[in-house]
Amino acid sequence: AQTVTQSQPEMSVQEAETVTLSCTYDTSESNYYLFWYKQPPSRQMILVIRQEAYKQQNATENRFSVNFQKAAKSFSLKISDSQLGDTAMYFCAFIGRSSGGSNYKLTFGKGTLLTVNP
């Protein structure tokens, strides 16, 4: 079974500083994608960044970047120059083939609540 673990239920950071959110996952698949989703207090979940397992280069989207360590099955999110609008719940997610099946299944971690303080 595919599992995603986020070991930090809550984190806080000062505005303009850098913060790293951790995520580990478990799978027997060789090809898959990893995502970080953000859920602001307004509740609508939005995609922050994605990473393909076959790509060694870490994905970057403006102030957001990942540290993807495939062998360690680790996928952390780094937010640089944190802004007040970054305050949200962040979910790490994995997509691969569902167990024993041919369909894709998206699995989420339990989330990390990030608070950016002024």
Added chain:
Amino acid sequence: KAGVTQTPRYLIKTRGQQVTLSCSPISGHRSVSWYQQTPGQGLQFLFEYFSETQRNKGNFPGRFSGRQFSNSRSEMNVSTLELGDSALYLCASSTYGTAMNTEAFFGQGTRLTVV
């Protein structure tokens, strides 16, 4: 283009009742997934529908069911409501039928409170 629309936004039901939630995906998206979000358990996968067929199912009791219509709109139904069913129910649409690198687009959710 229009996003994922979930209705209603809020619901209050009594134990033992049943409830139906609706989700209209982004036009052209044939995959609709449902998740239950609670503070303790995070996001738990309920089921996924693709072209009117249930492709994946999470570990929820049979009281939770769903369906998808020919226009890709989906409904989920919870019968014999329990207090523990109180949660935010999120719907996501995507094109997972063709590629797994596609983004899942979420609705704003339906907040269900069971009293």
